[in-house]
Amino acid sequence: MKSPIKYIIITLILVSQIFGARHAILIGNSSGTRNLANLKYVKNDINAVKEILSSNCSFNEQNIHTLYNKTPLEVKSILQKIKPKISSSEKDLLFFYYSGHADNNSLIMGMDRYPLSELKKIIKSIPSNMKILVFDACQSGSFARLKGGSIDSPFLLHEDNNIEGQVVLYSSSASEYSQESDYYRQSIFSFHLVNALKGCADASGDMQVTLNEAYQYAYGQTVASTINSAGGIQHPGYLLNIQGKGNVVLADMRSNHNGIVLDKEIKGSIAVLDPAKNIISDIIKKDSTEMFIALNSGKFTVYNNYENRASKVKVNLTGNTIHHLKGSQFKSIRSMPVYSKGGSGKKIKLSVIPQFGFSLIDNSSLQNSLKNRYSYLKEFNISPNLQFKEEQWQAGIGSELEFLNGIFIYLNYGYSKESNNAETQGSTTTPHDSTEFPVSLKIENILHTNEINFGIGYSFKHNALKFFSVATGIDIPIVKLNTNSFYTESLYQISTKSESDEKGVLILPSIKAIFEYPFSSIFSLGTSVKYRFQLSTSGLLSQDDSLEYNLGGLSAMIRLKFTLNDR
Amino acid sequence: MNRIIFLITVIITVLISCGSMDALTSTDTEDGIQYPRVPSIIPLRYGSNSTLKYNLFDDSGIINSTNFYLKISINNVFAFLNDSAIIPYHDTINTSAINKLLFDYSDNISDTSFLLSYDSIGSNVDGVYRYGIKSSDSINLFNEPKLWLKYPGQKGDVWQYTAIDNKLSEFEIISVNESVTMPSSNNRYTQPVEILQCYLYKSTKNALVEYFYYNNNYGLVGYLVYENDILRVSAKLTDYY
Numbered sequence: 001m002k003s004p005i006k007y008i009i010i011t012l013i014l015v016s017q018i019f020g021a022r023h024a025i026l027i028g029n030s031s032g033t034r035n036l037a038n039l040k041y042v043k044n045d046i047n048a049v050k051e052i053l054s055s056n057c058s059f060n061e062q063n064i065h066t067l068y069n070k071t072p073l074e075v076k077s078i079l080q081k082i083k084p085k086i087s088s089s090e091k092d093l094l095f096f097y098y099s100g101h102a103d104n105n106s107l108i109m110g111m112d113r114y115p116l117s118e119l120k121k122i123i124k125s126i127p128s129n130m131k132i133l134v135f136d137a138c139q140s141g142s143f144a145r146l147k148g149g150s151i152d153s154p155f156l157l158h159e160d161n162n163i164e165g166q167v168v169l170y171s172s173s174a175s176e177y178s179q180e181s182d183y184y185r186q187s188i189f190s191f192h193l194v195n196a197l198k199g200c201a202d203a204s205g206d207m208q209v210t211l212n213e214a215y216q217y218a219y220g221q222t223v224a225s226t227i228n229s230a231g232g233i234q235h236p237g238y239l240l241n242i243q244g245k246g247n248v249v250l251a252d253m254r255s256n257h258n259g260i261v262l263d264k265e266i267k268g269s270i271a272v273l274d275p276a277k278n279i280i281s282d283i284i285k286k287d288s289t290e291m292f293i294a295l296n297s298g299k300f301t302v303y304n305n306y307e308n309r310a311s312k313v314k315v316n317l318t319g320n321t322i323h324h325l326k327g328s329q330f331k332s333i334r335s336m337p338v339y340s341k342g343g344s345g346k347k348i349k350l351s352v353i354p355q356f357g358f359s360l361i362d363n364s365s366l367q368n369s370l371k372n373r374y375s376y377l378k379e380f381n382i383s384p385n386l387q388f389k390e391e392q393w394q395a396g397i398g399s400e401l402e403f404l405n406g407i408f409i410y411l412n413y414g415y416s417k418e419s420n421n422a423e424t425q426g427s428t429t430t431p432h433d434s435t436e437f438p439v440s441l442k443i444e445n446i447l448h449t450n451e452i453n454f455g456i457g458y459s460f461k462h463n464a465l466k467f468f469s470v471a472t473g474i475d476i477p478i479v480k481l482n483t484n485s486f487y488t489e490s491l492y493q494i495s496t497k498s499e500s501d502e503k504g505v506l507i508l509p510s511i512k513a514i515f516e517y518p519f520s521s522i523f524s525l526g527t528s529v530k531y532r533f534q535l536s537t538s539g540l541l542s543q544d545d546s547l548e549y550n551l552g553g554l555s556a557m558i559r560l561k562f563t564l565n566d567r
Numbered sequence: 568m569n570r571i572i573f574l575i576t577v578i579i580t581v582l583i584s585c586g587s588m589d590a591l592t593s594t595d596t597e598d599g600i601q602y603p604r605v606p607s608i609i610p611l612r613y614g615s616n617s618t619l620k621y622n623l624f625d626d627s628g629i630i631n632s633t634n635f636y637l638k639i640s641i642n643n644v645f646a647f648l649n650d651s652a653i654i655p656y657h658d659t660i661n662t663s664a665i666n667k668l669l670f671d672y673s674d675n676i677s678d679t680s681f682l683l684s685y686d687s688i689g690s691n692v693d694g695v696y697r698y699g700i701k702s703s704d705s706i707n708l709f710n711e712p713k714l715w716l717k718y719p720g721q722k723g724d725v726w727q728y729t730a731i732d733n734k735l736s737e738f739e740i741i742s743v744n745e746s747v748t749m750p751s752s753n754n755r756y757t758q759p760v761e762i763l764q765c766y767l768y769k770s771t772k773n774a775l776v777e778y779f780y781y782n783n784n785y786g787l788v789g790y791l792v793y794e795n796d797i798l799r800v801s802a803k804l805t806d807y808y
Contacts, residue, residue: 376762379746428748431741431767431778432793439748441759485759487750492789492803493622493634496750498759 022093023082023128024053024064027075029100031110036101041180043068045099045136045190052197053095056209056251056294072107072114079122086128093248094128099187102137129165130248132211136171136187137178167248169193169215171222172234179226179234184279189236191282192221197251199259199292200283207292209251221283251294258317259294260302263326266291268306275299297321304330350564353398353412355528357557362550363388369547370445377441381426384443392416392449394555402459410471412453419446428491437491444484449551451477453510467526469514475532477551479504506551508532516561524561529554600657602644603668607685608718608766609695609786611670613656616640617786618806628797635676637802639787643671645682645706647698653706669698678702686712692726694718700731716768716781719743734772741767747780747788749804763788 026049030042046066053059063085065078086092098107106113123131171178171189184191193214195201201209201217209217219236226234253259262270262285272281272293280300281293297319303312304327311330315323370386377383396414421444427436455473460466481502488495509532516526534552596602602613617639623631644656646665659665673680682698694717699708714726717740724740745767748760765780765788776796780789785807792800 373758376758377760380748382760430791430798431745431769432776432791432798433796435798443759487748487759489748489750489803492620492801493630494620494750494803494805496759496805498751 021086022053022057022059022063022095023086024050024059024095024097025075025078025082026050026064026066026097027070027100027107028066028068028098029107029109030069031108032101033108033111036108039100039180040182041184041186042099044186046097048186048194049097049190051296052194052251052294055296056197056199056253057095058252059095069110072109072112075109075114076118076122079126083122083126086126092128092130094123094126094131095134096123096131097134097136099136099190102135107137123166131166132248132250133166133168134170134190134193135168136190167211167238169218169236169238171236181225184225184282188225188234189218189222192218192225195221195281195283198281198294199251199253200281202253202292203287203289205289205291207253208249209253211248211250214250224284253292253294258297258319258321259292260300260315260317260323260325262291262293263324264288264290265327266304266306266325266330268304271303273301273303292322302330303333349400349402349408351400351402351561352564353400353559353561354396355398355412355414355557355559356395357393357528357555359392359394359416359551359555360553361388361390361392362553363390365548365550369549373547374441374443377426380428380439382424382439382441383426384422384424384441386420386422386443386445388418388420388445388447392418394449394557396451396557398453398559400457400561406459406469408457408459408469408471410453410455410457410473414449414451414453416449417446418449419444421445428489430491437489439490440486440488442486446482448480448482449477450480451475455510457512457514467515467517469516470512471514472509472511475506475508475510475551477506477508479506479549479551481547502547504547504549506534506549508534508551514559516559522563524563526559526561528557528559530556602656605668605670605685606783607695608716608781608783609672609683610784611641611668611683611685611695613641613644613670615786616806616808617804619787619790619802620805621790621800621802623800624798626794626797626799636805638675639672640674641670641672643673643701645669645671647684653708671701673701681715682706682708683715684712685718688712688714692717694720714738716766716779718766718781718783720766728770730772736770736772739769739771741769741778743767745780747782749785749788765789 026046028042028046030039032038046068050064050066053064054061063082065082067075067078086094101108105117106115107119123133171187179188180186181188181191186194196214196217197209199207199209201213203213203216215236215238222234222236260272265288267285267288270281270283270285271279272295274280275298280295283291283293285291295317297317299314299316301312301314302325303310305311310333312333313325313329313331315325317323366388367386371383374382374384394414394416396412398410398412400408400410402408421442423440423442426439426441428439429436453473453475455471457469457471457473459469483500483502485498485500486495487498510530511532512528512530514526514528516524518524531554532552534550605611619637619639620634621637622634625631645653645668646656646659646662647653647667647669648659648664650666653669656668667684667686669682669684671680672683679700679702682701684696684698685694686696687693688696692714695715696712697709697715698712699706701707713728715728717724717726717738720740720743722740722742726738728736728738730736743766745765747763747765749763750760751758763782763785765782768779768781770777770779774795776793778789778791778793779787782788785804788804790800790802791798
């Protein structure tokens with residue numbers, strides 16, 4: 001098998017350090033188009049790459065050029081500008097990074113396109129013998145915050161990209177999406193590439209990260225991070241032709257005196273969080289070797305989860321500090337924090353949920369109450385039969401605030417309207433000759449139910465149950481019964497109309513199960529099944545008597561879920 | 568000790584005040600004058616008003632399209648002083664001299680009205696008595712009060728009533744617990760129809776037979792008139808306050 005990994009290993013025999021003048025051009029564009037959503041974390045990507053290049057990768061800050069949301073003309077201009085500064089020396093290196101939307105033929109920069117053919121032409125004309133091009137973009141795309149356009153063969157795999165001395169890393173394979181992560185607040189591939197250069201990819205333990213190590217690390221972590229993502233699994237790729245160039249060392253931590261060293265005994269998932277609960281590093285440490293993670297000065301919390309045992313340790317890096325962390329320094333905690341993979345626990349998703357469905361109501365107590373209400377008219381043979389339907393159709397709108405650990409709170413409003421009517425004929429008798437004269441009573445009932453539901457729920461994140469949520473809460477229906485009565489007596493030629501409004505409030509605990517299928521990051525279609533408990537008899541208050549009313553039972557709703565934001 | 572006595576005195580004073588207020592609420596007031604109420608089969612109280620819808624039937628018992636509303640009210644109360652003088656109640660200075668109260672039971676159709684009192688006359692026959700007739704400019708008392716509606720009474724009780732034209736009517740209590748409907752007129756009311764328990768009186772005068780449904784809270788609730796066994800009039804209470 002002609003494995004690319006093997007190819008790298010075979011070709012990169014020498015471990016030589018080639019640090020000459022290093023120039024970087026970091027381009028980011030968050031603008032979307034009519035069919036592509038704006039990207040959220042492009043700026044974070046650029047800042048993170050810039051920081052790691054200057055701190056760990058021997059790039060002089062003056063030689064790092066960042067262009068955020070700029071035009072193709074400005075990109076072209078900066079490329080032309082640095083061209084004379086780079087020599088053909090084997091030690092000189094050009095690092096070109098792009099985060100944004102792209103399609104088969106161009107980088108999509110808002111309303112403008114930068115043709116790849118032109119980009120290739122300019123890069124080819126730069127005399128550097130080592131060019132590393134990183135594209136965190138893809139050719140595929142859709143309506144979500146995925147970074148691409150129509151599905152086609154990746155532009156980076158075109159044969160004419162196979163240029164000697166040029167390495168191309170790209171974030172996803174053909175027909176895959178490159179994705180941003182709200183957990184990392186970065187593009188997933190860029191996050192792991194930066195982590196690799198912090199030292200996480202130093203598999204050999206020599207305090208250096210080679211191009212090979214960085215790629216392998218970023219590849220593995222990106223695949224692992226996207227296995228369960230809505231955008232699908234994402235496989236980074238590469239294209240290189242650097243025969244005879246030696247093993248390119250991208251990051252050298254030997255000169256970096258700020259960071260933590262994880263002792264070789266520490267294994268499992270490691271998360272490093274800053275005081276704002278932003279995730280700085282998120283790695284899986286398998287090997288029994290020491291691992292260095294370069295960090296800036298500041299306070300950090302390092303979490304470790306190994307064989308379902310969670311622990312943490314706090315470190316304070318004041319500059320030129322390397323903390324050597326041993327397993328014994330970690331203190332056990334109940335579980336990894338919810339933000340351990342993705343930042344602050346304050347991050348939430350706010351959703352609006354129009355829904356429509358029905359409840360199965362046991363109306364027997366209400367029917368009996370209505371029957372009793374008019375029973376006093378029996379001696380006039382008046383007995384209206386007023387039946388409400390057992391299924392009550394309801395429309396509503398709701399909102400959900402979902403936290404990253406799957407817990408959400410919800411607040412819903414619903415309305416339903418039911419009506420019935422009955423006309424009954426009776427009689428009254430004269431005392432003189434017992435002649436019967438007709439009496440009639442017509443009743444129209446309209447039952448309005450306005451209800452508020454609120455509660456708390458949990459969305460399962462596991463594979464088998466990832467579309468399911470459960471919730472419990474309180475339902476507060478405010479029930480109003482509007483009654484119109486029409487009474488006539490033929491003997492006395494009386495015809496009257498009366499109207500009444502009765503109101504009642506019920507409080508019902510409820511449990512519900514929700515299934516929803518996400519069609520995109522902003523739209524899901526689902527259904528919910530709820531059961532609510534009528535703990536006590538509740539009545540509708542009126543002037544002269546009360547109606548017993550029961551709203552406990554089963555209900556089902558079809559729900560459309562629109563996520564307004566996911567941060 | 569003095570403090571306890573003081574507290575008890577205050578409590579007793581408050582209780583007595585409350586009792587006085589209760590007594591006050593059982594009267595009707597107008598311009599600061601308190602009019603006593605007299606419970607009876609006709610609620611005798613100042614300011615009472617009731618409206619009945621009257622329907623007329625032709626001599627074959629077919630309802631006539633003509634109907635009208637009779638409004639009955641008590642807008643005057645007189646004091647009968649020492650069985651000799653009648654003065655408006657609001658002019659009465661010495662209430663201890665009042666023998667009885669006469670309520671001016673008038674309607675919007677007749678020129679005259681009856682002065683009624685709930686009384687017990689003769690061999691303790693309790694009921695509503697007619698004491699006289701009032702017109703716009705005069706009051707004529709009968710020589711003897713005339714028993715109009717016996718109350719309380721029993722089914723089968725009979726008595727006679729002599730009208731102004733000296734024609735005799737036979738009165739009888741047909742029922743003391745007759746159910747009659749009273750529609751709730753345009754009120755925001757849950758029950759569209761109210762059932763009232765009534766005394767049913769029957770009055771027979773030659774070929775004319777009248778039936779009166781009286782309730783002790785509302786007075787006249789229903790009214791039927793037969794002439795030669797043919798229904799000629801029906802009336803029902805539609806409004807009361």
